[in-house]
Amino acid sequence: MNYLTAALVIFVLEVLIALYVHDDFVRPWGGDVLVVVLLYCFVRGVTRLNVLSAALAVWVFACFIESLQYLQIVRVLGLEGNAFARTIIGTTFSWSDIVAYTLGIVLVVGVELVMSKRQAV
Numbered sequence: 867m868n869y870l871t872a873a874l875v876i877f878v879l880e881v882l883i884a885l886y887v888h889d890d891f892v893r894p895w896g897g898d899v900l901v902v903v904l905l906y907c908f909v910r911g912v913t914r915l916n917v918l919s920a921a922l923a924v925w926v927f928a929c930f931i932e933s934l935q936y937l938q939i940v941r942v943l944g945l946e947g948n949a950f951a952r953t954i955i956g957t958t959f960s961w962s963d964i965v966a967y968t969l970g971i972v973l974v975v976g977v978e979l980v981m982s983k984r985q986a987v
């Protein structure tokens with residue numbers, strides 16, 4: 867499976883989680899872990915960045931978006947009434963989101979290392 871196909875599959879999974887899962891674990895933790903995996907697959911599918919560069923770029927981007935939530939950027943920009951902006955940017959800062967993003971990136975790098983070792987054999 868190539869990176870863009872993986873990104874599409876994960877995107878569909880994320881939409882299904884958003885629409886149908888309303889719990890205290892899968893939606894907040896699974897969704898946040900998967901979102902960085904989704905972004906990583908997309909970045910790897912459209913750029914020539916190596917594993918570590920893409921992983922770091924995605925993690926920094928995710929943390930940047932989370933910091934915008936801390937700054938209440940949706941409110942500052944007057945977008946509280948815009949459901950799309952609230953969904954994409956988010957409205958609530960959480961350290962657990964940063965932990966989930968970190969776990970997602972560690973998962974991605976781990977899978978990439980295992981896959982590269984398998985291909986080398």
